[in-house]
Amino acid sequence: MAAPGLRMENIEAFAAEYETDLGDGASRNDRAVHYIREKWIEKQLQEREAEFSDLVPGKVFCGTWNVNGKKLEEEDPIEDWIPVEAAAGLCDIYAIGFQEMVDLNVTNVTMDGKSAQRHKFWAEKLLRHLNSNALGEKYTLTAHEHLVGILLCVFTRTELANVVSAAQIMNVPCGAMGVMGNKGGIACRLRYYDSWICFICAHLAAHRGNVEGRNANATTIIERAAFDAGAAESGSPSQISQVQPTKVMEHEFVFFIGDLNYRISVEVDTEEVFWKCTEDLDAPFLLSRDQLVLELKAGRVLQGFVEPEISFLPTYKFEPGSDRYEQRENKKRRAPAWCDRVLWYSKRENRVQTLMYRSSMSQRVSDHKPVCANFVLQARRIDKQRALAVHQNIVRTLDRWENASQPQVKLSAPHLQFGPVKYGERKGVSLQVENVGSNPAVFRFVPKENPDDPSPFVCKHWLRLEPAFGMLLPGEAKSITATCSIDVQTARRVALAEDSLEDILILRFEGGRDCFIDVSAEYLRSCFGCSLEELVVASAPIRETPIGAPSAEGDETRTVQAVPKELWRILDSLQTTGKEVSDIFFGQGHPEEVTAIREALDTGAELPTHTPHSMAEVLLSFLASLASPIIPQSVAVSLEAEYTTQNLQPWTRRFLERLPPANYNTFVYLVSFFRYLLEYKVKNRLTPTKIASTLSKALLASVPDEMVKESSKVAGGLLICSFEDTIEGTDELSDLQMNGAKVTPSQRRSNLDMIVVHLLTTSVI
Numbered sequence: 212m213a214a215p216g217l218r219m220e221n222i223e224a225f226a227a228e229y230e231t232d233l234g235d236g237a238s239r240n241d242r243a244v245h246y247i248r249e250k251w252i253e254k255q256l257q258e259r260e261a262e263f264s265d266l267v268p269g270k271v272f273c274g275t276w277n278v279n280g281k282k283l284e285e286e287d288p289i290e291d292w293i294p295v296e297a298a299a300g301l302c303d304i305y306a307i308g309f310q311e312m313v314d315l316n317v318t319n320v321t322m323d324g325k326s327a328q329r330h331k332f333w334a335e336k337l338l339r340h341l342n343s344n345a346l347g348e349k350y351t352l353t354a355h356e357h358l359v360g361i362l363l364c365v366f367t368r369t370e371l372a373n374v375v376s377a378a379q380i381m382n383v384p385c386g387a388m389g390v391m392g393n394k395g396g397i398a399c400r401l402r403y404y405d406s407w408i409c410f411i412c413a414h415l416a417a418h419r420g421n422v423e424g425r426n427a428n429a430t431t432i433i434e435r436a437a438f439d440a441g442a443a444e445s446g447s448p449s450q451i452s453q454v455q456p457t458k459v460m461e462h463e464f465v466f467f468i469g470d471l472n473y474r475i476s477v478e479v480d481t482e483e484v485f486w487k488c489t490e491d492l493d494a495p496f497l498l499s500r501d502q503l504v505l506e507l508k509a510g511r512v513l514q515g516f517v518e519p520e521i522s523f524l525p526t527y528k529f530e531p532g533s534d535r536y537e538q539r540e541n542k543k544r545r546a547p548a549w550c551d552r553v554l555w556y557s558k559r560e561n562r563v564q565t566l567m568y569r570s571s572m573s574q575r576v577s578d579h580k581p582v583c584a585n586f587v588l589q590a591r592r593i594d595k596q597r598a599l600a601v602h603q604n605i606v607r608t609l610d611r612w613e614n615a616s617q618p619q620v621k622l623s624a625p626h627l628q629f630g631p632v633k634y635g636e637r638k639g640v641s642l643q644v645e646n647v648g649s650n651p652a653v654f655r656f657v658p659k660e661n662p663d664d665p666s667p668f669v670c671k672h673w674l675r676l677e678p679a680f681g682m683l684l685p686g687e688a689k690s691i692t693a694t695c696s697i698d699v700q701t702a703r704r705v706a707l708a709e710d711s712l713e714d715i716l717i718l719r720f721e722g723g724r725d726c727f728i729d730v731s732a733e734y735l736r737s738c739f740g741c742s743l744e745e746l747v748v749a750s751a752p753i754r755e756t757p758i759g760a761p762s763a764e765g766d767e768t769r770t771v772q773a774v775p776k777e778l779w780r781i782l783d784s785l786q787t788t789g790k791e792v793s794d795i796f797f798g799q800g801h802p803e804e805v806t807a808i809r810e811a812l813d814t815g816a817e818l819p820t821h822t823p824h825s826m827a828e829v830l831l832s833f834l835a836s837l838a839s840p841i842i843p844q845s846v847a848v849s850l851e852a853e854y855t856t857q858n859l860q861p862w863t864r865r866f867l868e869r870l871p872p873a874n875y876n877t878f879v880y881l882v883s884f885f886r887y888l889l890e891y892k893v894k895n896r897l898t899p900t901k902i903a904s905t906l907s908k909a910l911l912a913s914v915p916d917e918m919v920k921e922s923s924k925v926a927g928g929l930l931i932c933s934f935e936d937t938i939e940g941t942d943e944l945s946d947l948q949m950n951g952a953k954v955t956p957s958q959r960r961s962n963l964d965m966i967v968v969h970l971l972t973t974s975v976i
Contacts (some may be wrong), residue, residue: 220589243680244721247653248609251682255605256598263597266589267404270566272302272552275412276406276574276581277470279531280360282332286625292571292581293337295344302585304375304403304605305350305366307337308412309312311471312360330357334364339364354399358382360507361469363397363412363540377402377455379438384432394799396469400462401918406590407455409462411436413469416799419546420477422502423802426512429471433459433513460515464563464588465556467516470579473503473546475525484546488525488536497525499547519568519584526551526570526580534572562589590644612651612684618723619648620683626729629695631743632712634702634737634809639694644718646683653721655680673701674730702740703838708758736779736811742838746775752815753777773876777812781830782884789823790887791894796905800825806830834909841881841910847959860973863966881906882970889971903967907960 231239274293289903290335295301310328318909334355341350349369356363361382367375377400384395396413413432416424440457475484475746479500487493498504498521506512520821525547528537536547551570557563566585574581623643632638646652657671670676675694683689695712704710712732719725738746738753748771749756789795812829834841844867870878884904888895 222527237726238719239722243655244653246872247655247680247682252602252605252609256602259590259601259605260593262601263911264405264591264593265561265937267592268587269403269590270300270302270410271466271582271586271588273410273466273468273586274305274307275310275468275470275551275553276308277310277414277551277577277579279311279577281531281576282329283336285336287576289340289574291573292583293340293489294922300585301344301348301368301372303368304339304408305337306399306410306412306466306468307364307366307891307932308397308410308468309333309361309362309976310355310412310414310680312362314360324388326357326359329363329559330355332593333362337364338366341840353530354378354380354686356380356382356397356399358384358395360413361394361395361397361412363399363410365399365401365410367401369572371403374404375401381436381438383432383435384429385435393699393797394428396428396436397437398432398436398438398459402455404590405593406464406588407462408588409456409459409465409466410470411459411465411467415470415472417455417472419474419548421799421801422473422506424799425472425502426506427802429467429512460556462956463558463591465516466586467554468514468552468582470527470550471503471552472550473501473506473552475546476502476505479522479546481544481546484548485538488547490812491717492524494521494524496551503549503552513554515554516556517563517663518552519565521549521568523570523582525549526536526582528578529575531578532575534575537578551579551582553582553599555586557588563587597736609651612956617630617648618646618652618683618720620652620654620720620723620726621647622718622726622728625727626731627693627716629730629732631733631735632695632697633735633740634813635806637694637696638732639692642691642693643688644683644691645688649685651754652684652723653681654683655719655720657717657725659715659717670716670730671710672699673712676716686962693730697734697738701835701952702737702836702960705734705760706736706741706745706838730939735813737809738775739809739833739836741836743775743841743877745838746777747772747876748872749776752813754813754815772878774873776875777833778877778880780812780818781826781833782880784818784821784826785823785830786884786887787825789895790891792823793894793896795823795827795895795897796901797871800828805829808888831905831909834906841878842963843874846870846874848910859969863969866966878910882967886971887911899968899971900964902971903964906967911959912961 212267231241253697272293276292290296293305312333313325336670338350340354342348350366351372352367353367353375354363362382365378365380379401380397380399382397382963394414394416398409398411399411400407402408411432415428418424428715436459437454438457440455440950447539458464473845475497479497487497503512503518507516507518525536526799527548527550528545529535530539530542538544538654553568555563562891564587566586568582570582571581589927591610595760621644623645628642629638629640633846644654656676658669669679672712673696675696677692677694678689681689693716701710705712712734714730716730717725718727718728724897732870736753736756736758741753745756746753750770750772801822801824804821807819808821808826808829819847840847846866867875867878885897885906888897889900890901893899
């Protein structure tokens, strides 16, 4: 998939210096043609791989366990979960994942010490267990990584070291605000013979009704996991095995394991689920209403993945130390569910066979039962001599098609129109390109030739193109998808009238004429991405306020609000419905609810039905999205100054005095709101430290890592002072400027945390 604002300079062959002007608007880049040609040959090799590769069986074990923050003793057995006795048959690869390796409290989510200790314990225990097998086989810990409570360890048989290579591992957090590690996944890939395998261990969003959140987490993990690409020997017939996949779904085999948290559909009463699991033992009835089964069948998540047939009882929620489902009166009654799952994907049919898929009831330390599965996969082993013969045949065929004639192509339209688009929305449109000539047509998008703006990008940041280059054989047609995505950066620039949703694409056909394609979209304004100064003077909903509307400066008849009305609506809702909700700012909202709330704020409509967690997520994302942060650059620099407990109060007062009026009002309003929430701290479990840690990240969200001296600029008729203008006459800040002080984001946040805690626990304001 092409990245937003695709930089063609990433492919050296596409550099403008290699362009040859053929006259009459035509040009040619032989290096780019060669690159695209090789990519096409590579694709043909993949399609004909059966002619030069043999299949080698390999056994893979996948295991997953949510240990609920518990740790086994050194001597505690795990043979029932991970059998290594001779009769069970050993595997070539073991991919073993854990969730909630530590308790998911704020300390463990933000600090790594305990997670690292548990990581070491489990990795060593698993390795000892695997190497204790009766056959004397030895295993190597090939890759391992943790993300707060998630751990993935991949072991391979030591004697297979010559056919296992190129292992990489990375984590993908997708908890609160999309960056916290309480939820997310770890992805590991390796090369086995000439096949590429990817393992993902995930812990998805909780709560029975949050199906959309789990779907979104799974999609995020797969889309965001990206591995480094290895170098391939150009033109080599064995390049089919040397080119390393970078995206998850480019791998030949993918195994997705973990506590995926899918439950029995909410339409089935909790008591009925208990009855079916303990008395009636009607697993088929429950499986037909299992959320993951339903979502897979509808194609809403993990498209292409397969789960082996389930023949075991739900693995959650058990009374720790027993095989009884948790039904004690003093505990929360959770409907039993198959939370813990193993799924697989294969690019080719009939390459994966399931040998076993079961749970381990003998492991009783957690409220989850571990799950395991054994597979036999058919890996590829390439014969280089046969591959060379196929490669030569493909090249000869292509040579017969190629000649000096110009390509003849037809576009379905000279423009791409997205229509209305909203903040946070992704909308795609298609352009059909058809080769109507008799020769191959090599195409690619190229940057615009503008001496005043020598940008290496072929399109603007908000636009994505897929594919960005390719080859069309005679008579072949291809659909190019353009996707418009309005993120925070785009919303800010559009709100400040620094950018527009208009662009011109140049589609170049090597040896032919360039095609110019107009792109446009209509932005439906949002309070997300606007500045505080604009929001406090906008009396009408922001959707109805044109970009660049005049400010209240010099207009005594125009009302200036103390704080944005949108912020008032958010806090008013949270004050009513969220004050007693436990850990409200550390959970995830429902994506559909978040979108609906955002739309209501932008249009002035009545707020939709929503959970407090969704509104809390909207609050944090609203603060982080502002065109300039609540704590401006000029004031943020003061957070570098040292303080002591003796001068904390006057230091805090000076900090408050430096805030511009709208920023001061908003900051004080937020502090007052969180003071109110602390009155219910017994139920919501909030503390001043938790609040400060959460709030400071949003208040400083868009402050750069270094001091930047910006010029004065006018945004929507509102003057934003330059850095020099703001600090003039302030000795402390002037000293910082003259000394060339560097801004440390973590130090700023730490000092801002102290200020917020001080304000929450005293009566300074």
